[in-house]
Amino acid sequence: xxxxxxxxxEPKPHQDDETNRRNExxxxxxxxxxxxLQKWSCEYCTYENFPQSLKCTMCKGQKxxxxxxIFRLSPTQQLSTKKRSTVNLxxxxxTRFPVDEHGDDDEEEQKWCCGGCTxxxxxxxxxxxxxxxxxxxxxxxxGPSTAKGGVISQYESLSDQMNALNIRRNSVEGDPEDRFSxxxxxxxxxxxxxxxxxxxxxxxxxxxxxGGSGGGAKGSSSPVGTCTRSSSASGGKWFCSVCTYENxxxxxxCSMCLHPRETNSGRNSQASAKHSPxxxxxxxxxxxxNNKRNQQMAREQEPANNMDVxxxxxxxxxxxxxxxxxxxxxxxxxxxxxxxxVEAFLACGGExxxxxxxxxxxxxxxxxxxxxxxxxxxxxxxxxxxxxMLPLLLTQISGSGPGIKRVPSYVAPDLASDIRRHFAVLxxxxxxxxxxxxxxxxxxxxxxxxxEELPLALQEQLYEELLDRDAxxxxxxxxxxxxxxxxxxxxxxxxxxxxxxxxxxxxxxDSAMQATWGVFDRDNTLRRALADSxxxxxxxxxxxxxxxxxxxxxxxxxxxxxxxxxxxxGTLLSLASQPGSSLEQLHIFALAHILRRxxxxxxxxxxxxxxxxxxxxxxxxxVYLPLLWEQSFCITSPIALGYTRGHFSALVPTEPYSxxxxxxxxxxxxxxxxxxxCELKLLPIHFLNSNEIGREESIMRQWLEVCETEGGLLxxxxxxxxxxxxVAQMLEEWLNHYRRIAISRLF
Numbered sequence: 001x002x003x004x005x006x007x008x009x010e011p012k013p014h015q016d017d018e019t020n021r022r023n024e025x026x027x028x029x030x031x032x033x034x035x036x037l038q039k040w041s042c043e044y045c046t047y048e049n050f051p052q053s054l055k056c057t058m059c060k061g062q063k064x065x066x067x068x069x070i071f072r073l074s075p076t077q078q079l080s081t082k083k084r085s086t087v088n089l090x091x092x093x094x095t096r097f098p099v100d101e102h103g104d105d106d107e108e109e110q111k112w113c114c115g116g117c118t119x120x121x122x123x124x125x126x127x128x129x130x131x132x133x134x135x136x137x138x139x140x141x142x143g144p145s146t147a148k149g150g151v152i153s154q155y156e157s158l159s160d161q162m163n164a165l166n167i168r169r170n171s172v173e174g175d176p177e178d179r180f181s182x183x184x185x186x187x188x189x190x191x192x193x194x195x196x197x198x199x200x201x202x203x204x205x206x207x208x209x210x211g212g213s214g215g216g217a218k219g220s221s222s223p224v225g226t227c228t229r230s231s232s233a234s235g236g237k238w239f240c241s242v243c244t245y246e247n248x249x250x251x252x253x254c255s256m257c258l259h260p261r262e263t264n265s266g267r268n269s270q271a272s273a274k275h276s277p278x279x280x281x282x283x284x285x286x287x288x289x290n291n292k293r294n295q296q297m298a299r300e301q302e303p304a305n306n307m308d309v310x311x312x313x314x315x316x317x318x319x320x321x322x323x324x325x326x327x328x329x330x331x332x333x334x335x336x337x338x339x340x341x342v343e344a345f346l347a348c349g350g351e352x353x354x355x356x357x358x359x360x361x362x363x364x365x366x367x368x369x370x371x372x373x374x375x376x377x378x379x380x381x382x383x384x385x386x387x388x389m390l391p392l393l394l395t396q397i398s399g400s401g402p403g404i405k406r407v408p409s410y411v412a413p414d415l416a417s418d419i420r421r422h423f424a425v426l427x428x429x430x431x432x433x434x435x436x437x438x439x440x441x442x443x444x445x446x447x448x449x450x451x452e453e454l455p456l457a458l459q460e461q462l463y464e465e466l467l468d469r470d471a472x473x474x475x476x477x478x479x480x481x482x483x484x485x486x487x488x489x490x491x492x493x494x495x496x497x498x499x500x501x502x503x504x505x506x507x508x509x510d511s512a513m514q515a516t517w518g519v520f521d522r523d524n525t526l527r528r529a530l531a532d533s534x535x536x537x538x539x540x541x542x543x544x545x546x547x548x549x550x551x552x553x554x555x556x557x558x559x560x561x562x563x564x565x566x567x568x569x570g571t572l573l574s575l576a577s578q579p580g581s582s583l584e585q586l587h588i589f590a591l592a593h594i595l596r597r598x599x600x601x602x603x604x605x606x607x608x609x610x611x612x613x614x615x616x617x618x619x620x621x622x623v624y625l626p627l628l629w630e631q632s633f634c635i636t637s638p639i640a641l642g643y644t645r646g647h648f649s650a651l652v653p654t655e656p657y658s659x660x661x662x663x664x665x666x667x668x669x670x671x672x673x674x675x676x677x678c679e680l681k682l683l684p685i686h687f688l689n690s691n692e693i694g695r696e697e698s699i700m701r702q703w704l705e706v707c708e709t710e711g712g713l714l715x716x717x718x719x720x721x722x723x724x725x726x727v728a729q730m731l732e733e734w735l736n737h738y739r740r741i742a743i744s745r746l747f
Contacts, residue, residue, distance in 0.1 A: 040064065327354065328364060334380040334389060335369045342377065342389060352377045352393040387522070388413035405500050406465040408734035409519045415730040416519045422726060423517055424525045427594075434628055436537050436593050437529040442635055445518040446671075446720050447497060447654040448731050458742050468500040474604065474644040481602045481621065482642060482651070484678040487711045494672040496602075496651040498642055505580040507648045508641075512591055512599075514650035515639040518727050524579050529594055530587060531577035540628050542569060544687045545586050551693075552619070582646065585620060589687050592624045596634045598703055599624040600673055600683070600716065602651065603643025618643060622684040623675070625703045627692075636705045637719045640673055655720055672707075672715040675700060682714070 039048040042056040043064055049056055054063050111120040114128035115136050121129055128135070237246045240254035241262055253260055326345045333341025346352070355374045356364070364371045371380075381389045391410035409416035426439045451459060475482035475498065482496060489495040501510040502520060509521040509530070521527060534541060546565055553560045575581040576590075592599045603621040606614040620643040626634050640651035653671040675683050685696050692699060697714075700706055705717040723731070 326350065328360060330377060331356065331360075331364060331371065331380060332369070334377060334386055335371075335384055337384075337386060339389060339392070342392065345377075346392070388417075404465060406737075407500065408730050411737050412730045412733040415726055415733065419517050419519050419724075419726045419730065420521075420523050420525060422724075423513070424523070427525070427529055434537055434540055436533040436540075436590075436628070438594055438596050438629075442595075442597065442637070442721075443516050443724055443727065444637060444639065444718065444720055445515055445650070445652050445727070446669075447652060448735065449655045450735055451654070454738055455742055455745075458738055458745075461741075462738055463497075466500065468498045468649055471642060471644045471647065471649045472498040475602065475642050479605075480678050481604060485674060485711070485713060487709055487713065488672055488674055488715065492672050492709070493656060494653060496640060496642075496653055496671075496673075499650040499652060501649060503647060505578075505582045508583045508587065508591075511641050511648045511650040512595065512639070515641065515652060516595065517724075518730065526591075526594070527576070527579060530590055531573075533590055533594060534573055534576050534586075537628075538569075538573070541586065541590065544589070544627070544689065545569065545572075547689055548585075548687050585624075585686055588620075588624045588641075593626045593628055595639070596626060596629065598626070598634075598636070598638035598716075599641060600638050600675075601641045601643055601648075604645065607645055621677075622686050623700065623704075624686050625699070627687065631702060634703070636703065636717075638673060638704060638716055640718070653718070653720070669720040671718040671720060672709070673718055675704075675706065675714045675716055680713075 038051045040051065040053075040063060041048050042059060042061050044061040045056060045059045047056055047058040049063070055061060056063075110123045112123065112125075112135055113120055114131060114133050116133040117128060117131045119128055119130040121135070126135055127133065236249040238249065238251075238261060239246055240257060240259055242259040243254060243257045245254055245256040247255055247261070251261065326348060327350060329341045330345035330350065333339070333345075353376050355376055356371055358373050361371050361373050375383075378390070378393050380386075381393060387410075391406065391413060394404055394406060394410070423439070426441045427437050428440050429435055429437050451462060454462065472482075476484075482498075483489050499511070499514050501507055501514060506521060506524075506527070509524075509526045513519055513521045513526060546569075549560055549565060549568070572584060572586050575583060576587060588599055588601065600623050601620050604618050605621060607616050607618050608614055623638075642649040642651050656669055677683060682696055682700075685692075685699060688696075688699070700714075700716070706714060707717060708714055
């Protein structure tokens with residue numbers, strides 16, 4: 001038989017004479033030890049080498065590490081091996097080594113089957129060698145009545161179960177008894193990896209009875225016996241229940257998928273689930289997905305995946321010894337709203353512009369809070385919405401650039417919050433048919449005269465961080481809408497400054513709060529009052545608004561239908577209740593009723609495109625009077641707002657320098673606001689009805705304290721009363737910041 005195989009297949013050109021002579025040798029008999037089970041196949045030239053060889057004898061390729069190759073544990077390869085074994089078993093006389101069905105039936109009958117993993121254990125074993133399950137006497141997988149012809153079907157069933165456990169029969173070494181029982185002459189032989197020899201080796205591996213009689217019984221390997229040697233040769237390694245990777249005994253988690261190691265009780269409870277048909281059908285696809293995921297994780301986290309658990313813990317301990325914990329605690333303090341940690345870092349000379357490094361981010365991410373590389377304390381304060389911490393961080397930046405704003409509410413955030421809470425308490429609802437909300441206390445904000453005591457360079461820095469230079473420039477360029485009269489600005493000392501605020505849909509509410517109390521409407525208190533007033537008093541506001549819309553449409557020579565008016569009215573009501581939404585003229589008219597005082601808007605007459613072309617009328621400039629209230633219920637001192645291309649700003653004066661004198665505390669300082677534009681035309685009054693149109697000047701004199709200058713300009717008087725205590729404290733703390741800077745520059 002061996003002569004026929006050697007004569008039918010010619011040797012390859014690269015094989016030497018010794019290899020040809022080895023192919024001509026007769027194959028060992030059934031009683032010879034099977035050394036082929038221990039030989040390893042080269043991955044490059046497929047030559048089978050002895051176990052002691054570290055390199056391939058033919059191509060000098062390195063010996064593969066079978067236990068660490070997860071792809072060799074793939075069920076698809078095991079499945080193909082099982083199919084080849086089944087063919088050899090069923091081939092009968094046509095195979096080189098026929099299967100001996102009588103083999104060792106007595107020994108198989110004495111073994112007992114585990115009820116959890118179906119492993120055949122030795123008769124003297126009290127517990128299962130694989131899953132440590134207790135022996136059950138009533139379970140007998142192979143009884144005496146088992147027919148000899150059913151050995152093949154039973155072997156296929158066991159092979160399926162072994163595939164579920166992802167154990168490769170060909171990758172394990174033989175018993176030590178087999179290794180020591182081989183004659184020395186067998187170790188000196190080398191066999192070519194021809195297809196004929198591989199088929200013979202496969203038949204020997206798949207023979208459950210040992211493939212022969214007599215001497216071959218000791219060296220035979222059944223499927224169960226192979227699993228036993230795999231368990232003993234692995235040296236205590238454990239298989240992952242997710243990806244089936246064989247891990248070292250000290251590993252707490254799987255090295256491939258990081259799945260935690262399961263206890264014996266957990267494996268016993270899941271043994272039956274692993275043998276389900278669904279699990280056996282999907283195990284190949286699951287392992288392929290796990291391999292792809294593990295490869296991606298290995299590329300992204302290569303340093304962490306290359307270390308075991310103990311080395312990674314040592315690496316983390318080294319990282320904890322190196323970093324500046326005051327800096328890391330400040331980062332965590334911003335995330336957890338702990339101002340003390342931030343102040344401690346700044347007090348020891350910490351820099352707010354310091355950036356997070358990858359090693360520091362690796363430490364901080366263990367606190368279940370996501371940090372990014374390159375972020376500073378200012379980035380973190382903006383990310384976690386710590387508005388009260390931003391002033392503290394911005395004040396530490398030396399030489400603040402033109403983009404940084406430092407308004408009084410930022411420098412003194414606690415006082416600003418107290419002012420907003422105080423304003424919320426001032427809101428009332430009048431018990432009458434016109435149930436609009438209103439404030440029962442008035443305030444007018446102005447810049448303190450103490451600014452003039454600061455050095456000129458510091459004054460310029462203060463105005464740069466406080467004012468909106470772009471809006472000021474747009475309102476003062478020809479045709480000017482603000483500060484166009486030298487008589488008012490220079491002679492009467494009534495120059496208006498444009499305050500910076502948030503550039504969002506809340507700019508109208510922010511500017512109204514700044515012009516009165518000097519803070520932003522961060523709590524949306526004024527917006528809620530605006531929305532509630534429009535909904536509760538829509539039967540009062542709607543007729544005025546409707547008549548004004550029809551009048552404006554008539555000026556443009558078109559008409560508006562009732563359905564369109566109702567749709568636009570519903571849109572205006574919804575905008576009032578949505579934070580961040582832009583507001584219209586109707587909302588300014590409603591704010592005049594809530595504040596119980598007139599509002600004068602100075603703005604551009606046309607909205608321009610980015611090319612500087614006029615694209616439409618603004619129609620915001622004018623006077624807004626609380627016409628729905630009784631005149632005696634309101635005050636005549638107005639507030640001023642500015643409008644520039646979709647943005648509102650607060651216009652505030654600077655109190656006279658003589659106000660510093662304590663003897664003048666009881667006197668009222670007056671700011672003169674023009675009621676005419678640069679073309680000496682009277683500012684329009686919005687939302688007048690048909691009976692009031694044409695009497696604009698007389699209506700202004702009724703609701704405002706109007707006077708005429710020497711140049712013939714009609715102006716309204718804005719009275720500056722004594723500041724509320726909270727506003728005065730906020731301004732004093734804001735000024736102290738610049739005073740400290742002035743002192744630090746002297747030394």
